[in-house]
Amino acid sequence: MQNRSALWVFTILLAIACLWQLSFSFFTKPLERKAAQEGSIMADSVLAVAGNERLTRDSIALVFENKYLREHAEDVVYPVFGYTYKECKEREINQGLDLKGGMAVTLEVSIPEMVANLSGNSQDPAFLQAMENAREAQRSRSDDFITLFDEEFRKVAPSASLAAIFSSQDNQALFPRESSNEQVVTILREQAQIALNNTEKILRTRIDKFGVAQPSIQKQALSGRIQIELPGVKDKERVRKLLQSTANLEFYETFDRNDVFPKLGEANTRLSALLHPDLARLDSARNDSIKQVQAELDSLKKGIQENTALDSLRKIALIDSLVAVDSTRRAENQMDSLTAQAEAEKRIPLFGAGRIEINQAQVRGQQHVDVLGYCRPTDTAKVNGLLRRVPVQSPDPSFGIKLAWSAKSERLTNGTESADYLTLRALKIPRDGKPRIDGSVITDARQDFDLKGDAEVAMQMNQEGAVIWKQMTGENVGKNVAIVLDEHVVSSPTVIGEIPGGRSSISMGSGDRNRQIEEAGDLANILKAGALPAPARIIDETVVGPTLGEANVQGGLISFAISLVCVLLIMVAYYARAGWVADIALLANAFILLGCMASLQATLTLPGIAGIVLTIGMAVDANVLINESVREQLKQGRVLKSAVDNAYKFQGALSAIVDSNITTFVTGVILFYFGSGPIKGFATTLMIGILSSLFTAIYVSRLIMSSRLDKNKPISFWMDWSRNIFDGANYDFMSKRKVFYVVSALVIGAGVASMFTRGFNLGVDFTGGRSYVVRFQEPVEVEQVRVHLEPLLFEEGRQYTVGVKTYGGDRQIKLTTNYLIDEPQRGTDQVVDDRVKEGLTKYGAFQILESRKVDATISDDIKTKAFTAVFLALVFMFGYIAVRFNNWRFGAGALLSLVHDTLFVLGLYSLLWGVVGFSLEIDEGFIAVILTVIGYSINDTVVVFDRIREYLREHRREPMVTVFNKAINSTLSRTLNTGVCTMLVLIIIFAFGGVSIKGFVFGLFAGILTGTYSSIFVASAAAVDLYKGIDQSVSSTKETAVA
Secondary structure, three states: OOHHHHHHHHHHHHHHHHHHHHHHHHHHHHHHHHHHHHHHHHHHHHHHHOOOOOOOHHHHHHHHHHHHHHHOOOOOOEOOOEEEEEHHHHHHHEEEEOOOOEEEEEEOHHHHHHHHHOOOOOOOOHHHHHHOOOOOOOHOOOOOOHHHHHHHHHHOOOOOOHHHHHHHOOOOOOOOOOOOOOHHHHHHHOOOOHHHHHHHHHHHHHHHEEEEEEEEEEOOOOEEEEEEEEEEOOOOOOOOOOOHHHEEEEEEEEOOOOHHHHHHHHHHHHHHHHHHHHHHHHHHHHHHHHHHHHHHHHHHHHHHHHOOOOOHHHHHHHHHHHHHHHHHHHHHHHHHHHHHHHHHHHHHHOOOOOEEEEEOOOOOOOOOOOOEEEEEEHHHHHHHHHHOOOOOOOOOOEEEEEEEOOOEEEEEEEEOOOEEEEEEEEEEEOOOOOOOOHHEEEEEEEEOOOOOOEEEEEEEHHHHHHHHHHHHHHHHHEEEEEEEOEEEEEEEEEEOOOOOOOEEEEEEEOOOOHHHHHHHHHHHHHHHOOOOOEEEEEEEEEEEEEOOOOOHHHHHHHHHHHHHHHHHHHHHHHHHHHHHHHHHHHHHHHHHHHHHHHHHOOOHHHHHHHHHHHHHHHHHHHHHHHHHHHHHHHHHHOHOOOOOOOOOOOOHHHHHHHHHHHHHHHHHHHHHHHOHHHHHHHHHHHHHHHHHHHHHHHHHHHHHHHHHHHHHHOOOOOOOOOOOOOOOOOOHHHHHHHHHHHHHHHHHHHHHHHHHHOOOOEEEHOEEEEEEEEEEEEOOOOHHHHHHOOOOOOOOOOOOOEEEEEEEEEEEEEEEEOOOOOOOOOOHHHHHHHHHHHHHHHOOOOOEEEEEEEEOOOOHEEEEHHHHHHHHHHHHHHHHHHHOOOHHHHHHHHHHHHHHHHHHHHHHHHHOOOOOOOOOOEEEHHHHHHHHHHHHHHHHHHHHHHHHHHHHHHHHOOHHHHHHHHHHHHHHHHHHHHHHHHHHHHHHHHHHOOOHHHHHHHHHHHHHHHHHHHHHHHHHHHHHHOOOOOOOOOHHHOOOOOO
């Protein structure tokens, strides 16, 4: 084996890297335990206060626990290397909603704002009154806003036409002038639903790009609300920005500060008069008093000057005394002015500390400066309120004006004090009120770096946008162009010269470089996903428990560990010392897989576990293929070292290993690229697992074997009982193929018939359902609640879905069910509510805080992507196998076996739901089942085909059926070993895992069993029958499979 030293070094470095990635989880636990203790102590303190008895202990504890973690996020928890808790948390392996839970967010799409926008922000009094009344009614009623608006408009203006309000030159096609009020309301309802659907799609795209695997996204029917659950979220503020940003991107020219200052001064004067009308009267009276005194003094001076009876010395003395009086009066007035300093605040309500602090920075020459002033973030609401009372007038009649704050604050020093300030700019608004360029022209956005090395978002415009951008920048050379996102200025670069090509960028400012890069990446993803059709705001957020339940998760993990130990023992029992080598390779595979997932920040979910099960099966298969190859060559008389070396070549086991793994890996790539949600989670785990299993089977196991052989240490590949266990096997599989055709046809036929008659037990993921948030007086176990509710939510042989998880604490749960969701009759809601209440009464006093209908989490676009991904994967498999085996018949046989296995599992789910004692519903987990079945089946089929191809080369004069039989018989040891090991894992998980994962494991078991069956009796049998002249010898056929 060449380059052995380099491989050892690489293996050791890879092991260290994986250990490094997995170590972060270890160092975060102590601080999290301490935070939990702190939260528990503080919760007890709060509950001890009189009047707080009704508060939920877990919710209070969670608030203090999160507060403690935030306060200690920068504490160093990883010794020697100095990593903080926050940095460690960002590097540890994530778990999905089904395994760990996460953050639940309820977003409300602003349907009122959408209606106002569709009306062109109409100022019709009846319209405004109806909108206000509908908003008020929405607080106490559960009806959707469109229905409430329709009712209120009928009350306010019974004979008025809605078409007159909504129909305009821009949307006349949407709202024809002759439309009746009923038609307009129907259109509004359609537009509201479109806005909700589009918002869901855009949010799903953003979340996928955010890196969250298998989120749960549900639309609440009619309410305009979307429930989102995100697994393993660490940065809640980042999530809020991600979800609430409307991504409304606009480009504006800016006014120079010197042009706007006079208009700001005028607005300040109007505001002062408006807020303090007595101040002007006081100033007038004070000025009149001063003028009167001055007039009296002037009159006295004139009298003295004209008085001839007085000599000049006397006149001077009298005038001096008048001057003294005047000085005394002025001193008194000066004292009044000091007292009047309190009135100065009233004269400049817009300016000064706590308001707008004018930008007085000195610049050279006539440089354009667009920053008007600064304000602390906490004071912007007050300033905005003042500016709404006295709008600033535009200094240019050809443009409107809009004042906009910066999106991010910057650190400024005022004297000795340093604080964060937002900057204020004046934007030039075209006469039509629309920006010259908006986000609709952006075709691409990505995170990049500017010349100084700071993070930025680089954007590319389409051809139309590029033309306008070139013209706009050419007209503003030396001036600033503001890039505005969601009403805030994110960047205001100075235009150096005309910019062709439609390129632009948004600077992320200065500060922490990692934070810059993260924010730039998020912003680029938001811009690429597109703008929300209507604003959305978070109205509720909380922490949710795992959808599988803590007990099920723990039971599943324990059973998975037991099954892995059993597989390791089987390998040793069958292959002796070579089994130990295979075990080391399997453990290394699992270790590297988890380390790589942690490194890539992948999220481990239930579909991901399905991918791990498939990976273990393929890793076992690769080691079994190598060991079987060595055993075969030893029996043929080769020496041990030669047999081992040959087993790791394409003439040995490597051909079958590479072919089977390539087909499955590329399938994973296709599923990842075209799929979404659970499909991506499965594909990610599968691809990482295949690469790690290939490395450990081909290189790690060989390094160990070669090392032992070099030291003349023996390696045995069999026990006494297993040495000749399958030698001489001569089963005539192919002669019975028609019998198995009939068996398969009958089973699949029954399944297909059941699909059309019984159908499937579709879960909430596909059907939608009803969601309840329930609070109990005492803590409850979610698994007990689910088990108790299931018999009550059962109808006509159908067990409906019941999902229960903690929702903010152990006294509060979220219950989701699709019970009677497809029954449209009146009164169904009451029936469901009564059943749910009946089931919950067992657990003492409770209160239903919220009850709503929710839409399916598997949206139409996810279904489309799933079908597209699977179809492309099947096409690739057919093409690869046909080309690799130089015969389309092998590709056709493999494709038929995949269709056979898929229909078999689908039929089984249709036939058995409601019959077996566990749930067989079609949900996100079922998607993972089907994908696993396809992956295992194609792996098994390719291995069998590889041996058939080998036998076709070596037995050219024998009949085709005989060759196929011999090849399949020679793979029995490998087929049974791989199948038994993989199915043993599933049997143990099924037996000892939780109830809620039994259906998932059963599907995997059935699929892998039928995959093993179909590789012989469907794929191989079909390939035989597709050959022309089946009774001819191999050498006489025109087409043979060659390597």
